[in-house]
Amino acid sequence: MNGDVIRLEFPAKPDYILAVRLAVSAVAERTGFSVDDIEDIKVASAEACILLLSSAPERIDIGITVDDGLRIDVRAVGDISGDTKADETSELSQYLLEALVDSCEMKETNGAPVGVTIYKKK
Amino acid sequence: MLLDANFDEHKDQWDVNLYGEVDIYNADSLKTELHALIEQRKADIVLNCTNLKYIDSTGLGVLVSALKKVKEAERAISIINLKPYIAKIFTLTGLDRIFVIEVSEE
Numbered sequence: 001m002n003g004d005v006i007r008l009e010f011p012a013k014p015d016y017i018l019a020v021r022l023a024v025s026a027v028a029e030r031t032g033f034s035v036d037d038i039e040d041i042k043v044a045s046a047e048a049c050i051l052l053l054s055s056a057p058e059r060i061d062i063g064i065t066v067d068d069g070l071r072i073d074v075r076a077v078g079d080i081s082g083d084t085k086a087d088e089t090s091e092l093s094q095y096l097l098e099a100l101v102d103s104c105e106m107k108e109t110n111g112a113p114v115g116v117t118i119y120k121k122k
Numbered sequence: 123m124l125l126d127a128n129f130d131e132h133k134d135q136w137d138v139n140l141y142g143e144v145d146i147y148n149a150d151s152l153k154t155e156l157h158a159l160i161e162q163r164k165a166d167i168v169l170n171c172t173n174l175k176y177i178d179s180t181g182l183g184v185l186v187s188a189l190k191k192v193k194e195a196e197r198a199i200s201i202i203n204l205k206p207y208i209a210k211i212f213t214l215t216g217l218d219r220i221f222v223i224e225v226s227e228e
Contacts (some may be wrong), residue, residue: 092179
Protein backbone atom coordinates (compact mmCIF):
# COMPACT_ATOMS: atom_id res chain seq x y z
CA MET A 1 0.00 0.00 0.00
CA ASN A 2 3.08 2.26 0.25
CA GLY A 3 2.64 5.33 -1.91
CA ASP A 4 -1.15 5.06 -1.91
CA VAL A 5 -3.03 8.33 -1.48
CA ILE A 6 -6.62 8.50 -0.25
CA ARG A 7 -8.53 11.75 -0.75
CA LEU A 8 -11.72 12.73 1.03
CA GLU A 9 -13.84 15.87 0.75
CA PHE A 10 -16.44 16.83 3.31
CA PRO A 11 -18.77 19.80 3.67
CA ALA A 12 -17.41 21.73 6.65
CA LYS A 13 -20.16 20.66 9.06
CA PRO A 14 -19.93 18.93 12.47
CA ASP A 15 -22.30 16.26 11.06
CA TYR A 16 -19.48 14.67 9.04
CA ILE A 17 -16.73 14.44 11.66
CA LEU A 18 -17.89 10.95 12.63
CA ALA A 19 -17.40 9.91 8.98
CA VAL A 20 -13.86 11.36 9.07
CA ARG A 21 -13.07 9.35 12.20
CA LEU A 22 -14.37 6.15 10.64
CA ALA A 23 -12.56 6.62 7.33
CA VAL A 24 -9.21 7.51 8.89
CA SER A 25 -9.46 4.64 11.41
CA ALA A 26 -10.20 2.19 8.60
CA VAL A 27 -7.13 3.25 6.61
CA ALA A 28 -4.94 3.12 9.74
CA GLU A 29 -6.23 -0.35 10.53
CA ARG A 30 -5.48 -1.67 7.04
CA THR A 31 -1.97 -0.21 7.08
CA GLY A 32 -1.07 -2.21 10.17
CA PHE A 33 -1.14 0.27 13.05
CA SER A 34 -1.69 -1.01 16.59
CA VAL A 35 -5.05 -0.50 18.28
CA ASP A 36 -3.59 2.29 20.47
CA ASP A 37 -2.04 4.05 17.47
CA ILE A 38 -5.31 3.83 15.50
CA GLU A 39 -7.06 5.53 18.42
CA ASP A 40 -4.39 8.29 18.46
CA ILE A 41 -4.70 8.84 14.69
CA LYS A 42 -8.51 8.94 14.92
CA VAL A 43 -8.50 11.49 17.75
CA ALA A 44 -5.81 13.66 16.10
CA SER A 45 -7.58 13.72 12.71
CA ALA A 46 -10.88 14.70 14.30
CA GLU A 47 -9.18 17.46 16.32
CA ALA A 48 -7.55 18.79 13.14
CA CYS A 49 -11.02 19.03 11.55
CA ILE A 50 -12.47 20.70 14.67
CA LEU A 51 -9.71 23.32 14.58
CA LEU A 52 -10.38 24.07 10.92
CA LEU A 53 -14.17 24.26 11.42
CA SER A 54 -13.51 27.27 13.67
CA SER A 55 -12.41 29.14 10.51
CA ALA A 56 -15.84 28.47 8.97
CA PRO A 57 -14.64 27.15 5.59
CA GLU A 58 -16.98 25.65 2.99
CA ARG A 59 -15.24 22.31 2.73
CA ILE A 60 -12.63 20.21 4.46
CA ASP A 61 -10.30 18.23 2.20
CA ILE A 62 -8.30 15.37 3.62
CA GLY A 63 -5.37 13.63 1.93
CA ILE A 64 -3.98 10.48 3.52
CA THR A 65 -0.61 9.27 2.23
CA VAL A 66 0.59 5.79 3.14
CA ASP A 67 4.34 5.21 3.55
CA ASP A 68 6.18 3.83 6.56
CA GLY A 69 3.54 5.66 8.53
CA LEU A 70 0.53 7.80 7.70
CA ARG A 71 0.61 11.44 6.66
CA ILE A 72 -2.74 13.15 6.98
CA ASP A 73 -3.14 16.53 5.39
CA VAL A 74 -6.30 18.40 6.41
CA ARG A 75 -7.19 21.65 4.60
CA ALA A 76 -9.91 24.23 5.00
CA VAL A 77 -11.26 25.16 1.56
CA GLY A 78 -13.38 28.19 0.65
CA ASP A 79 -13.75 31.69 2.08
CA ILE A 80 -12.07 31.79 5.46
CA SER A 81 -13.65 34.11 7.98
CA GLY A 82 -10.38 35.16 9.63
CA ASP A 83 -12.22 36.20 12.77
CA THR A 84 -11.87 32.97 14.70
CA LYS A 85 -11.53 33.21 18.41
CA ALA A 86 -8.98 30.98 20.10
CA ASP A 87 -11.24 29.50 22.75
CA GLU A 88 -10.59 26.87 25.38
CA THR A 89 -11.58 24.09 22.99
CA SER A 90 -8.98 25.16 20.39
CA GLU A 91 -6.32 24.97 23.08
CA LEU A 92 -7.43 21.45 24.02
CA SER A 93 -7.34 20.47 20.32
CA GLN A 94 -3.77 21.74 20.03
CA TYR A 95 -2.60 19.88 23.13
CA LEU A 96 -4.06 16.65 21.76
CA LEU A 97 -2.63 17.14 18.27
CA GLU A 98 0.86 17.82 19.59
CA ALA A 99 0.78 14.89 22.01
CA LEU A 100 -0.79 12.13 19.91
CA VAL A 101 1.22 12.16 16.67
CA ASP A 102 4.92 12.22 15.80
CA SER A 103 4.73 15.53 13.99
CA CYS A 104 2.10 18.18 13.59
CA GLU A 105 2.29 21.31 11.47
CA MET A 106 -0.40 24.00 11.48
CA LYS A 107 -0.96 26.71 8.88
CA GLU A 108 -2.85 29.93 9.49
CA THR A 109 -4.12 32.75 7.29
CA ASN A 110 -4.87 36.03 9.08
CA GLY A 111 -4.93 34.16 12.37
CA ALA A 112 -7.45 31.57 11.14
CA PRO A 113 -6.34 27.93 11.02
CA VAL A 114 -6.44 26.73 7.40
CA GLY A 115 -4.35 23.57 7.40
CA VAL A 116 -3.07 20.84 9.68
CA THR A 117 -0.61 18.14 8.60
CA ILE A 118 0.02 15.27 10.96
CA TYR A 119 2.36 12.32 10.70
CA LYS A 120 2.29 9.10 12.68
CA LYS A 121 5.12 6.56 12.39
CA LYS A 122 4.42 2.86 12.62
CA MET B 123 -29.27 9.31 24.11
CA LEU B 124 -26.15 10.92 25.53
CA LEU B 125 -26.94 10.65 29.22
CA ASP B 126 -29.35 9.57 31.88
CA ALA B 127 -29.40 11.03 35.35
CA ASN B 128 -30.76 10.17 38.78
CA PHE B 129 -30.51 12.19 41.94
CA ASP B 130 -29.25 10.16 44.90
CA GLU B 131 -30.93 11.81 47.91
CA HIS B 132 -28.91 9.76 50.37
CA LYS B 133 -25.53 10.82 48.96
CA ASP B 134 -26.82 14.23 47.84
CA GLN B 135 -25.35 13.82 44.35
CA TRP B 136 -26.30 13.43 40.71
CA ASP B 137 -25.49 10.00 39.31
CA VAL B 138 -25.07 10.51 35.57
CA ASN B 139 -24.33 7.85 32.95
CA LEU B 140 -22.72 9.00 29.71
CA TYR B 141 -23.27 6.99 26.53
CA GLY B 142 -21.65 6.59 23.12
CA GLU B 143 -19.57 9.20 21.37
CA VAL B 144 -19.54 12.82 22.57
CA ASP B 145 -18.24 15.02 19.77
CA ILE B 146 -18.62 18.39 18.07
CA TYR B 147 -21.94 17.22 16.57
CA ASN B 148 -23.71 16.59 19.89
CA ALA B 149 -21.62 18.44 22.52
CA ASP B 150 -24.16 21.29 22.66
CA SER B 151 -26.95 18.87 23.63
CA LEU B 152 -24.78 17.47 26.41
CA LYS B 153 -24.10 21.01 27.63
CA THR B 154 -27.80 21.84 27.71
CA GLU B 155 -28.64 18.65 29.61
CA LEU B 156 -25.82 18.97 32.16
CA HIS B 157 -26.52 22.63 32.82
CA ALA B 158 -30.22 21.85 33.29
CA LEU B 159 -29.32 19.28 35.98
CA ILE B 160 -27.10 21.78 37.78
CA GLU B 161 -29.83 24.43 37.64
CA GLN B 162 -32.34 21.95 39.01
CA ARG B 163 -30.15 21.00 41.94
CA LYS B 164 -26.67 22.19 42.81
CA ALA B 165 -24.88 19.09 44.05
CA ASP B 166 -21.86 16.91 43.35
CA ILE B 167 -21.97 15.10 40.01
CA VAL B 168 -20.64 11.60 39.46
CA LEU B 169 -20.20 10.91 35.75
CA ASN B 170 -20.16 7.19 35.08
CA CYS B 171 -18.29 6.62 31.80
CA THR B 172 -18.63 2.83 31.52
CA ASN B 173 -20.51 3.30 28.23
CA LEU B 174 -18.59 6.33 26.94
CA LYS B 175 -16.71 5.32 23.79
CA TYR B 176 -15.20 8.60 22.63
CA ILE B 177 -14.96 12.25 23.63
CA ASP B 178 -13.36 15.10 21.69
CA SER B 179 -12.14 18.55 22.71
CA THR B 180 -15.62 20.06 22.40
CA GLY B 181 -16.99 17.38 24.76
CA LEU B 182 -14.16 18.10 27.20
CA GLY B 183 -15.03 21.80 26.93
CA VAL B 184 -18.60 20.98 27.99
CA LEU B 185 -17.35 19.08 31.05
CA VAL B 186 -15.11 22.02 31.99
CA SER B 187 -18.02 24.46 31.70
CA ALA B 188 -20.18 22.16 33.86
CA LEU B 189 -17.36 22.00 36.42
CA LYS B 190 -17.20 25.80 36.55
CA LYS B 191 -20.94 25.95 37.31
CA VAL B 192 -20.71 23.23 39.95
CA LYS B 193 -17.72 24.88 41.60
CA GLU B 194 -19.71 28.11 42.05
CA ALA B 195 -21.71 26.08 44.59
CA GLU B 196 -18.49 24.58 45.99
CA ARG B 197 -19.31 21.15 44.64
CA ALA B 198 -17.24 18.77 42.51
CA ILE B 199 -17.47 16.51 39.47
CA SER B 200 -16.05 12.98 39.65
CA ILE B 201 -15.50 10.97 36.49
CA ILE B 202 -15.55 7.23 37.07
CA ASN B 203 -14.99 4.06 35.00
CA LEU B 204 -13.14 5.86 32.22
CA LYS B 205 -11.70 3.54 29.62
CA PRO B 206 -7.88 3.81 29.64
CA TYR B 207 -7.72 5.28 26.12
CA ILE B 208 -10.17 8.03 27.10
CA ALA B 209 -8.37 8.62 30.41
CA LYS B 210 -5.28 9.32 28.27
CA ILE B 211 -7.16 12.23 26.63
CA PHE B 212 -7.81 13.74 30.07
CA THR B 213 -4.16 13.33 31.06
CA LEU B 214 -2.77 14.84 27.85
CA THR B 215 -4.96 17.92 28.22
CA GLY B 216 -4.19 18.31 31.94
CA LEU B 217 -7.86 17.87 32.83
CA ASP B 218 -6.95 14.98 35.15
CA ARG B 219 -5.80 17.69 37.53
CA ILE B 220 -9.15 19.47 37.78
CA PHE B 221 -11.52 16.50 37.83
CA VAL B 222 -11.53 13.60 40.26
CA ILE B 223 -10.89 10.68 37.88
CA GLU B 224 -11.13 6.94 38.33
CA VAL B 225 -10.05 4.66 35.47
CA SER B 226 -11.68 1.29 34.84
CA GLU B 227 -9.54 -1.85 34.71
CA GLU B 228 -9.48 -3.53 31.32
